[in-house]
Amino acid sequence: MIRLRQLRDSDSDLLFTWINTRDLVVLSAPFREISREAHDRWFEEIRSSDDVRIFAIALEDDDRTIGYCQLRKIDRISQNAELQIRIGDPSMQGRGAGTAAVRELLHYGLETLKLHRIYLQVFRSNVRAQRAYVKCGFVVEGVQRQAVRIDNAFEDIVMMAILSGERT
Secondary structure: OEEEEEOOHHHHHHHHHHHOOHHHHOOOOOOOOOOHHHHHHHHHHHOOOOOOEEEEEEEOOOOOEEEEEEEEEEEOOOOEEEEEEEEOOHHHOOOOHHHHHHHHHHHHHHHHOOOOEEEEEEEOOOHHHHHHHHHOOOEEEEEEEEEEEEOOEEEEEEEEEEEHHHOO
8 A cells, every 4th residue: 555765855845735734734733834945944854864764655556655754853772762644645544544654664663773662642633543543552651731722722632652562
C-alpha cells in the first residue's frame, strides 16, 4: 500500500500546501498561516537536522506522496523520540495508510535507530488517530488537560508511547 522514502525537493510544494490547509492542521495543532520563506527554511533544515528523521509517505504503485511522518527530538542517550504524522491527501485518510506508515516508522525507530521509547501527542477529539496508534501498540500514558486552544475552545492532549518490546 505505502512505503516511506526520503523527502525530495519536489515534495516541498505539497508540504507547503498541507501546512497551510487549516482542516489538516487543526487535527494536531493550532492553525497559523506559514509563509513560503518560512516553509522553505524549515524544509531545508528538517532534512539535515541531527535529531530528526523525516520521510514522505508514498503509494507503492505510483510513488505519489500522500503524507509525511517523522521522528523528532531524537535523544540518543535516553533512546527516545517523538512521532508525528500527517496524511495530507484527503482521499487517503481513514484507509489504513496512516497506520501502515506508523508501523514502518516504528520499525525504523526501534530497529534501525535502536530507540527504546517512541512517544506522541494526540488531541482527545482525534479518536481515529488514537485508534490507529493503539493498533500499532501505543498505550495512553496520561492526559494534559485543556493544554491547547483551537478555535476558542480548549483541547485535551493525550500522551501515548510504545516501548521497544511492545510493538505489534
